[in-house]
Amino acid sequence: MFKEDQLKKVQQEKKKWVDDLSKMLSETPERLPRFTTVSDLEIKGLYSPEDIKDLNYSGEVGFPGVYPFTRGVQPSMYRGKLWTMRMFSGLGGPEETNQRFHYLLNHGETGLSVAFHYPTLMGYDSDSPNARGEVGKCGVAIDTLKDMEILFEGIPLDQVTTSMTINPPASILLAMYIVVAEKQGVSKKEIGGTIQNDMLKEFVAQKTFMLPPRPSIRIIVDTIEYCTKEVPRWNTISISGYHIREAGSTAVQELAFTLADGIAYVEAAMERGLDVDDFAPRLSFFFDSHIDFFEEIAKFRAARRIWAKVMRERFMAKKPRSWMLRFHTQTAGCSLTAQQPFNNVVRTAYEALAAVLGGTQSLHTNSLDETYAIPTEEAVTIALRTQQILAEETGVTNTIDPLAGSYFVEALTNQMEEMAWDYIHKIDEMGGMVKAIERGYPQMEIADAAYRYQRQIDANEKVIVGVNKYVTDHPPITIWRMRPEIGERQLKRLREVKETRKNPKVKECLGLIRRASLDGENLMPHIIHAVREYATIQEICDVWREVFGRYTDPGYF
Amino acid sequence: MSPERKIRILIAKPGLDGHDRGAKVIARGFRDAGFEVIYTGLHQTPEQIVAAAIQEDVDGIGLSILSGAHDYIFPEVIKLLKEKGAEDIAVFGGGIIPEEDILALKGSGVKALFVPGTTIEEAVKWVRENIKPRK
Numbered sequence: 001m002f003k004e005d006q007l008k009k010v011q012q013e014k015k016k017w018v019d020d021l022s023k024m025l026s027e028t029p030e031r032l033p034r035f036t037t038v039s040d041l042e043i044k045g046l047y048s049p050e051d052i053k054d055l056n057y058s059g060e061v062g063f064p065g066v067y068p069f070t071r072g073v074q075p076s077m078y079r080g081k082l083w084t085m086r087m088f089s090g091l092g093g094p095e096e097t098n099q100r101f102h103y104l105l106n107h108g109e110t111g112l113s114v115a116f117h118y119p120t121l122m123g124y125d126s127d128s129p130n131a132r133g134e135v136g137k138c139g140v141a142i143d144t145l146k147d148m149e150i151l152f153e154g155i156p157l158d159q160v161t162t163s164m165t166i167n168p169p170a171s172i173l174l175a176m177y178i179v180v181a182e183k184q185g186v187s188k189k190e191i192g193g194t195i196q197n198d199m200l201k202e203f204v205a206q207k208t209f210m211l212p213p214r215p216s217i218r219i220i221v222d223t224i225e226y227c228t229k230e231v232p233r234w235n236t237i238s239i240s241g242y243h244i245r246e247a248g249s250t251a252v253q254e255l256a257f258t259l260a261d262g263i264a265y266v267e268a269a270m271e272r273g274l275d276v277d278d279f280a281p282r283l284s285f286f287f288d289s290h291i292d293f294f295e296e297i298a299k300f301r302a303a304r305r306i307w308a309k310v311m312r313e314r315f316m317a318k319k320p321r322s323w324m325l326r327f328h329t330q331t332a333g334c335s336l337t338a339q340q341p342f343n344n345v346v347r348t349a350y351e352a353l354a355a356v357l358g359g360t361q362s363l364h365t366n367s368l369d370e371t372y373a374i375p376t377e378e379a380v381t382i383a384l385r386t387q388q389i390l391a392e393e394t395g396v397t398n399t400i401d402p403l404a405g406s407y408f409v410e411a412l413t414n415q416m417e418e419m420a421w422d423y424i425h426k427i428d429e430m431g432g433m434v435k436a437i438e439r440g441y442p443q444m445e446i447a448d449a450a451y452r453y454q455r456q457i458d459a460n461e462k463v464i465v466g467v468n469k470y471v472t473d474h475p476p477i478t479i480w481r482m483r484p485e486i487g488e489r490q491l492k493r494l495r496e497v498k499e500t501r502k503n504p505k506v507k508e509c510l511g512l513i514r515r516a517s518l519d520g521e522n523l524m525p526h527i528i529h530a531v532r533e534y535a536t537i538q539e540i541c542d543v544w545r546e547v548f549g550r551y552t553d554p555g556y557f
Numbered sequence: 558m559s560p561e562r563k564i565r566i567l568i569a570k571p572g573l574d575g576h577d578r579g580a581k582v583i584a585r586g587f588r589d590a591g592f593e594v595i596y597t598g599l600h601q602t603p604e605q606i607v608a609a610a611i612q613e614d615v616d617g618i619g620l621s622i623l624s625g626a627h628d629y630i631f632p633e634v635i636k637l638l639k640e641k642g643a644e645d646i647a648v649f650g651g652g653i654i655p656e657e658d659i660l661a662l663k664g665s666g667v668k669a670l671f672v673p674g675t676t677i678e679e680a681v682k683w684v685r686e687n688i689k690p691r692k
Contacts, residue, residue, distance in 0.1 A: 118572070118573035118574065118624055118626075119573060121573070122573045122600075124573070129602075130573060130602075131573075132626075132629055133572065133626035133628065133629025133630060134572060134573055134624060134625075134626050137624060137625035137626065138574075138624050138625060206575055207575030207576075207577060207599050208573075208575050246578070247577075247578050248578050248582075334578075337673065337674070338653075338672065338673040338674065339673070339674055371653065371673060372653060372655060373625070373653075373655070447581050447585070450578050450581065450582055451581075451582050451585050451586075454582045454586075454677060455677070457676075458676040458677055458678060467673075467674050476656050476657075479655060482625075552598065552600075553570075553577075553598035553599040553600060554598065555596045555597065555598030555599075556581075557568075557580075557581040557584040557585055557596050
């Protein structure tokens with residue numbers, strides 16, 4: 001990056017600065033013995049050309065839209081198109097959630113994102129004994145196609161893209177979405193959106209699992225194979241670091257484990273015989289934006305660079321689109337506090353800024369009350385407005401990757417890349433992510449990091465305003481609560497669907513799913529037939545639980 | 558004279574809730590504090606939790622719930638313990654519990670509820686002061 005004589009001069013000047021500083025520090029020492037990121041990565045007091053003297057601009061940084069995409073995946077970035085403002089929403093039944101979708105779209109949201117309640121996430125219906133106490137609480141209750149029809153009422157599916165945070169039953173919800181679109185007269189070739197469909201991080205972090213890792217991956221590859229041919233605008237998977245981070249990992253662990261998961265999915269799809277350039281352009285990613293501003297920006301930039309290298313060098317992908325890491329971001333739920341909840345607006349704004357300076361393609365901003373419950377309308381509006389202010393008032397979208405060339409940001413990007421490669425190589429040596437998970441390796445790494453962080457907070461080594469410093473009482477805020485009649489309505493509708501559908505037809509469809517599960521035929525066409533006949537999510541998942549067995553938590557701590 | 562038996566605690570994750578960061582941190586914190594800790598892992602029904610508590614002969618059960626299902630699960634565990642004649646096992650918990658629910662849960666027999674901001678030390682101290690090894 002710099003000429004030799006320039007660097008010499010820099011070194012001389014730096015020496016003088018270090019000498020002056022030492023003198024000063026002997027009288028007035030620095031505030032802290034160590035300055036660290038939220039992930040406990042030590043940061044130096046100053047970065048200079050010396051820290052990036054080996055950086056090769058063309059090979060390692062380059063231009064936006066060009067390999068290795070460190071500066072962004074699109075040539076024009078936000079000057080061309082803003083990120084998609086996609087608020088993760090789901091509350092009560094499909095009626096309440098549909099209303100929230102309309103509300104958000106009317107207030108300037110530009111994409112939908114569905115949060116399902118726990119029974120749906122785990123492949124149970126609302127009438128299952130496993131659903132007791134959970135219906136409609138952590139998201140929207142969806143049991144059958146009927147619910148999905150209500151969920152998207154009045155929302156033209158050729159004009160909006162939808163992200164669905166769903167994992168073990170991802171293929172079923174995608175099938176329902178395809179059929180809802182079909183009923184609107186929209187072909188599956190036209191719909192756009194994302195299913196999370198990332199089971200590896202479920203075993204590691206989010207913990208909505210159902211089947212063991214290997215059959216889980218088989219169903220994921222079925223969806224990738226099917227969508228590559230039939231639903232070309234669909235992101236078949238959202239390889240997620242968010243939950244890894246929320247479970248307590250460091251930024252580097254989030255980066256490394258997510259990309260290692262991605263490597264495992266690419267390998268699995270290639271083993272099926274798919275051409276990497278056919279499916280890789282539809283892999284997408286999802287990261288956390290935590291409170292440590294520069295660490296997050298460096299993480300996003302490093303993620304793009306590592307993935308580009310993985311796809312081009314390791315998997316020999318030829319299409320530039322296959323090399324691109326496109327990602328959604330959510331601000332860090334785990335950085336928010338129940339104490340003094342209005343402070344969460346400020347935290348979320350900083351985190352959103354980091355995501356945008358890191359070049360995200362879409363963004364969810366958390367609401368101030370989310371440490372307590374699903375957000376109220378008022379709280380979610382502030383969260384959406386936070387993005388709009390960022391996009392349209394602050395000027396940060398005027399130029400692309402404005403922090404490139406910062407000695408600190410480039411050095412930190414390099415450092416995070418190196419640290420992530422160390423993890424990725426270690427996982428490769430274990431035989432890949434599935435084997436690493438079976439050994440409990442990422443789970444224990446995360447548990448260690450989470451415990452260390454809690455100890456640092458308890459010891460006041462890390463400050464959280466309102467929790468271990470500047471503690472004051474605050475009056476309780478009004479939170480959203482689910483009305484019990486919503487649960488009753490959901491059960492009634494499920495009962496009616498089961499009574500009025502053609503039950504012999506449903507039985508036949510479930511039989512075909514069982515057969516395809518056993519003989520390895522792609523499951524997607526059969527799932528689509530089954531949901532069209534109003535088979536429930538649990539009915540389909542029960543077939544899988546029977547054929548493939550269940551995964552139970554090994555309970556590492 | 559035999560040394561006093563260590564306090565035995567079952568940390569349990571009931572329901573479908575997958576948020577286990579807190580449960581695992583507290584399980585490790587209790588272990589480091591010298592308690593014997595059994596962690597159930599995720600997705601346990603109230604019946605499974607009570608059966609594990611009796612089988613492991615624990616002195617207390619710590620339930621971690623962040624899904625909003627606390628209003629069903631805590632009373633259910635307490636009811637089942639009574640039915641099995643094991644009501645001397647103390648039930649406490651932590652997670653996201655709105656303030657107005659805390660009083661009702663304590664009324665139903667929950668001994669303590671630790672909400673966000675609790676340090677590991679505070680929870681350890683409470684256990685030491687309130688849970689004694691049963692015979």
